[in-house]
Amino acid sequence: MTANALLLNALLPLVAELSSQLPETERYRRLLAALRTVLPADAAALLRCERGADGSDWLRPLAIDGLSPDTLGRRFRLREHPRFAALLAAGQALRFPSDSPLPDPYDGLVAHHSGAPLPVHDCMGCVLQVDGQPWGLLTLDALQPGSFAGDAPLAALQAFSNLAAATVATAARLRQLEQSVHNERQRAEHFRRHAPLAAPRLLGHSSAMRALQRDIATVAASDLAVLITGETGVGKELVAQALHAQSTRADQAFVSINCAALPDQLVESELFGHVRGAFTGAVSDRQGKFEQAHQGTLFLDEVGELPLATQAKLLRVLQSGQIQRLGLDRERTVDVRIIAATNQDLAAAVRDGRMRADFYHRLSVYPLQVPPLRAREGDVLVLAGYFLERTRSQFGLDGVRLEAAAQAALLAHRWPGNVRELEHCIRRAVLHALRRPRPPTAPLGIHAQDLALVPSSKASTHPGDPAEDPGSLPPADPAASAVADPTDTGLRQAVARYERQLVQQALEAHGYRWAPAARALQLDRANLQRLAKRLGLHAPGSPPPLR
Missing domain, CATH: 3.30.450.40 (GAF domain)
Incomplete structure (x- = not known):
């Protein structure tokens, strides 16, 4: 032919x-x-x-x-x-x-x-x-x-x-x-033009991610309150940013607040603002988060950490948009779209009395569940490629290659830490691979051992298994069981080593965040921080103390 x-x-x-x-x-x-x-x-x-x-x-x-x-x-x-x-x-x-x-x-x-x-x-x-x-x-x-x-x-x-x-x-x-209406086309074009390519994106072609993206497109055009749920590290804040970027508020402010980090004595000032002299240390007027987000979006991250007293203070603004700065008698009206996120079961929190039912129902007008990475078939390699290219660019490398065995290891892993764990794994693997000699013009090959992943036989495969539920606190494997054997090192040392192991497991499982790790260990948050400091535990790559 x-x-x-x-x-x-x-x-x-x-x-x-x-x-x-x-x-x-x-x-x-x-x-x-x-x-x-x-x-x-x-x-x-x-x-x-x-x-x-x-x-x-x-x-x-x-x-x-x-x-x-x-x-x-x-x-x-x-x-x-x-x-x-x-x-x-x-x-x-x-x-x-x-x-x-x-x-x-x-x-x-x-x-x-x-x-x-x-x-x-x-x-x-x-x-x-x-x-x-x-x-x-x-x-x-x-x-x-x-x-x-x-x-x-x-x-x-x-x-x-x-x-x-x-x-x-x-x-x-x-x-x-x-596309059904002209303004939806304009919002999609606006998002395409303004989304920063260097920032993390909602990557993936799996059916679970396509369903999530359809849900985002459905609710983004409205002003309904959205509650985003999902495990640690799945990218709940990215979903919130996508909702804002595809909404009619995309050219207004996106204000994020970590509810777990709100100090109890300053929570009203942080949320609603204050005027000069409202309390000791208030040397000038200050806008709260709701005023900063006026006509835009307010993202309440880790909303399950809010104490009951704070939930009661938020009810009125969620219902009517009325806020009042500390030290000021006059009320103000704000126009804010609320998006909240949590890795907790808030319905169970309502049943246990840790969350007000009226507060929960005002937040959960449109719930969105972000799928864990293990449920996103095929997306692991797409995300790995994205993180590899970012790391290659940041390190100034000519090329990075993911070997076949490394791809198989990524696909076999259960990813209890989800996308955040994958990102850290890829960055760590590149550093490990850089230690090997190679020809100057050859791309850097990432091998399976560079990933340092736990074999799938030791990884948890179902929610509630020990790897995903540190509250159950069994040892991860037989070798870990031996850590607590007092016949080897004496009772005091064995107990100390086992205590360190349990705290480390809980922190890793919850992304080195204090509040959920403390709940899993049934400890007070401040006591856990003091214990971790004494044990010398801190997030990889970060000096103590933990955030």
Whole structure:
């Protein structure tokens, strides 16, 4: 079959699908699969240009074929990748020489390649123009030098890029038609323009995350109070930020307050403000959090930690928007959207008398449950890729590669600390990998042992198991049981070692936050802080005392 016939056979099905109701991800996947039938590439990718909040340009992979799955979670800063910059500047199909000195962003990311990365390989790409503007890039990589020799591959890629531009334009049109009202389209566009790409995002393609994103889109346009629940480390604050960013209040303030850190004697001042002379130390007028969030959003994090007296003081403002500064007789009206978050079972707290029922029902008008990472099938590698790329950029590395065994270890782990645990794991693994010698031009390979994960046979698999319920306080494994054996070291030392183990387990399980760890251990929070200080326990990478 001639090259022209091969190209025609690949293009015709794609043209026929332009008017079909296909999901964007599937449309893009078929596009890349067809491209690889025409050109002898080992990997292909479709990337979109985006502008960060700091004004820098980024490229975000929308679809890949032949690359490691974690590539979808990466974000490529344009000024750090000269090959991408050269492709965008060329404005048409461009092939790099096999001996080009420019680093390739995909070195070490081509799937099914277990050996050392090749020092050179063929790569070419083409910018996609949509409505006369650069929309993104199509890239092709081959591990065999000379794979793209001659003019025919460049011509085929240029022809393909025109169809790709039509494909992404069609997908955009269909997406717009699915939106029900004009103001929803404006809010989505506002969020796309203003969301900082360098900040953590709600990444993931699992069915659980898609359902959460649909719920966010449903309730964001309203002013209903939202209660976000979920385990420690799942990203509840990110969900709150997404709700605010997709709401009509997106251009107003997003004010966050940690309810667990509110001092009892200053809680009214923190929430409602005060005037000069209202109490000892009030040397000037001060706005409270509700006034700061006027016409915007107030995020009450760890709302389950609020004492009953504070809950009673909040009831009126939640119902009518009326607040009164300390020391001032006159009331003020604020327009604030309330979003609260907790990792507690607030319904159980109501039954136990730790939370007022009327306060709970005013908060939980629209509950949102954030799924744990173990319930988000396939998202672990996407998130790992995102954290790897951020760490690579921060450390100034040329490339970071997640080896196959490391990917398997990430997928097998239960992640009791969820996304926060994964982020810390990836950063730690990069530091471990940097200790190994490697060729100067080779990407940094992340091996399974760099992750230092507990084997799945020792990890908890169900809520309420010891790894997720430190309140039950059994030892983690047989080796830990021996810690408390008084026949080895004497009773006093054995008790001290076992005490340290239990406190460490509780702190780790609750993200090194005092209040929930103290509840799990059935201790007073201040007593737990003093005990941890005596034991020398503190969060990894942070000096004592704990926050």
